Amino acid sequence: MTNLGSPLAAYLLVAALLFAIGLAGALTRRNAILVLIGIELMLNAANLNFIAFWRYGPRPEALTGMMFAIFSIAVAAAEAAVGLGLVISIHRHTQTTDLDQINRMKG
Amino acid sequence: MAATLDQIFILLRNWLTGFLPGALRPVANVLLSVVAIVCVFPGLFALTTVFERKGLARIQNRLGPNRVGPFGFFQPIADGIKSLTKEDIVPSSANAAVHFLAPLVLVVTVFMGFAVLPMGRNMALVDMDAGLLFFFAMGASTELSVFMAGWSSRNKYSLMGAMRAVAQMISYEVVLLLSSVAVVMISGSLSLEKIVDAQSHFSGIFPNWYIFTPWGFAGFVMFAIAATAETNRSPFDLPEGESELVAGYHTEYSGFKFALFFLGEYLAMFSISGLGTTLFLGGWSAPFSFLTWVPSWIWFFGKVMTSIFVFIWMRGTLPRLRQDQLMNFAWKFVLPFTLLDLMDTALWRFMGEGWQRWVLCSAILAGAFAMMGRLGMRKKHFGPRSYRYAE
Amino acid sequence: MSVAFYLIAALTLAGGLAAVLLKNTVHCALALTVAFAGLALLFLQLDAQFAGFAQILVYIGAVAILVVFAILLTRGSDTPKDGVFSQSWLVGLVIAAGVFAVLGWAVIESVRVLPQETATPAVTVHDIGNALVGRYVLPLEIVALLLTAATIGAVIVAMHEKERSR
Numbered sequence: 001m002t003n004l005g006s007p008l009a010a011y012l013l014v015a016a017l018l019f020a021i022g023l024a025g026a027l028t029r030r031n032a033i034l035v036l037i038g039i040e041l042m043l044n045a046a047n048l049n050f051i052a053f054w055r056y057g058p059r060p061e062a063l064t065g066m067m068f069a070i071f072s073i074a075v076a077a078a079e080a081a082v083g084l085g086l087v088i089s090i091h092r093h094t095q096t097t098d099l100d101q102i103n104r105m106k107g
Numbered sequence: 108m109a110a111t112l113d114q115i116f117i118l119l120r121n122w123l124t125g126f127l128p129g130a131l132r133p134v135a136n137v138l139l140s141v142v143a144i145v146c147v148f149p150g151l152f153a154l155t156t157v158f159e160r161k162g163l164a165r166i167q168n169r170l171g172p173n174r175v176g177p178f179g180f181f182q183p184i185a186d187g188i189k190s191l192t193k194e195d196i197v198p199s200s201a202n203a204a205v206h207f208l209a210p211l212v213l214v215v216t217v218f219m220g221f222a223v224l225p226m227g228r229n230m231a232l233v234d235m236d237a238g239l240l241f242f243f244a245m246g247a248s249t250e251l252s253v254f255m256a257g258w259s260s261r262n263k264y265s266l267m268g269a270m271r272a273v274a275q276m277i278s279y280e281v282v283l284l285l286s287s288v289a290v291v292m293i294s295g296s297l298s299l300e301k302i303v304d305a306q307s308h309f310s311g312i313f314p315n316w317y318i319f320t321p322w323g324f325a326g327f328v329m330f331a332i333a334a335t336a337e338t339n340r341s342p343f344d345l346p347e348g349e350s351e352l353v354a355g356y357h358t359e360y361s362g363f364k365f366a367l368f369f370l371g372e373y374l375a376m377f378s379i380s381g382l383g384t385t386l387f388l389g390g391w392s393a394p395f396s397f398l399t400w401v402p403s404w405i406w407f408f409g410k411v412m413t414s415i416f417v418f419i420w421m422r423g424t425l426p427r428l429r430q431d432q433l434m435n436f437a438w439k440f441v442l443p444f445t446l447l448d449l450m451d452t453a454l455w456r457f458m459g460e461g462w463q464r465w466v467l468c469s470a471i472l473a474g475a476f477a478m479m480g481r482l483g484m485r486k487k488h489f490g491p492r493s494y495r496y497a498e
Numbered sequence: 499m500s501v502a503f504y505l506i507a508a509l510t511l512a513g514g515l516a517a518v519l520l521k522n523t524v525h526c527a528l529a530l531t532v533a534f535a536g537l538a539l540l541f542l543q544l545d546a547q548f549a550g551f552a553q554i555l556v557y558i559g560a561v562a563i564l565v566v567f568a569i570l571l572t573r574g575s576d577t578p579k580d581g582v583f584s585q586s587w588l589v590g591l592v593i594a595a596g597v598f599a600v601l602g603w604a605v606i607e608s609v610r611v612l613p614q615e616t617a618t619p620a621v622t623v624h625d626i627g628n629a630l631v632g633r634y635v636l637p638l639e640i641v642a643l644l645l646t647a648a649t650i651g652a653v654i655v656a657m658h659e660k661e662r663s664r
Binding site: 005006007008009010011012013014016017018019020021022023024025026027028029030031033034036037038040041044047048051052054055056057058060061063066067069070071073074075076077078079080081082084085086087088089091097099100 | 533610649
Binding site: 251 | 524551552555558563622624
């Protein structure tokens, strides 16, 4: 890989690629849990972006990027818990986690 | 003389790497320290297996292994030869890759935890600013290997054992973390070296260890309970209880992989005893001010081996807890008590020196303990013992 | 860029790809764990030790195990009869490729204004602690409230409903 001219660009490209992979996973898989896995990958890619900009940014001692990433980790954990609880509840109701079959609002 | 003996391993290492050119010295330093850790702790593991079998045997009024070597102390050699030469059986429907990786992940993450323990003065492998957080991160990763082992074996009992073990480890992880936060609050740093430094002074002839304070004593008891549960030791060993689940999540492992699981479990015991020693028992500092001439690493390993002895003692004495009993215990008793301990620590810190803070902090903790015990037993009615026979 | 960065980035991307492409759901969850570990190593390369260790502790130690438990509780190990990709998979792939094209173009075009190598920031855990209870105390309290609400919510959502007729 040729030198991109800035180390920050390499990290941003990795984060963009990971985000796209997560998005593809969330949009193409049938199983509801794999959609959540895709969402977690997207959140992690955004965290990588934040930390990369914090490290190569103008004022790293202000800690803004790292604080954002830490709070994002905490909120993502909470969201995963609630999301997976919902998936388990839906499975108990409809006996399936296939998103192509859970396409009706009628219970 | 005492100072040389104290630093003898550091001096030995520096002498050995002094033969190398200057650029290679840091790498060689780290490599030598890693080799030392990888040799010493499995050696201690071998010694502990024979201590455990003989200790348990004596508690249960029998002799234990006494044929191989003097008083049976060469038993680990026989065990090692056996597990290395046993056939490695993998179930045909098992997931081969995950089945192979599970013991590796366990041993790797447990060995990483040893990197931050200060085993003597200047003897921590890496002095990280967030050392305690690194240790807990490695401890959290061991849960994943337990699940991998249980799931990949395609065995109902393994899977049940693995799920029970993971649920138990997650519950007690919270207790472990919160009881360590009290120590971090008082010593003001997450670095284990600084925590030991804060405890290495003496007031009179008595040491400043955190276990000799009310909040430290309560914290140490809760840390010990959580450590026993984290390493799946009795009385929390339902996931691997022989009478319940064959061997739990390592049922389908034989030969060297089983030996790796065994090694991983005992190393986890050593590592968490090392952490408990560092946080509450003063790490490598001496118990009395007139004993500081004894080398610091002797104190550290002595305290760790005493903790291991207490683990063996608990295994031989206490009956096993049922899964719902131990989860109830964690979430409904120990966790609220940990939060109370945190507030107690804060009170201790801000009250200033004097006898008042001793009385107040001890009273709060003792009163809460007695009250919570009474509250928990309200619904339990113990009548005379009754028997029901099958019809 | 050092060899270590390329290796860790390759590991992370391989883990991410495996997490969305594999058939067996538990394999996907384990590949996700590898991706998390790779990201933690990238954080450590960027001198963010606290974020890296928090990533290992929270994501690998809790979120990955949560995902695996959910897979086990919903019988996700059985492969569905119609395959693992949904009927509209091409649309999803095109959208993801489009997003990556836009982001990648933005990064490459702006290379000349991005900063070069800067000095390692000297950030200690003390500074993070001070920031958390100083400047960021409001987000800290709100996150605490959010986590409490999420815990209670998850328990209520996943609880067995009490039978009405007894």
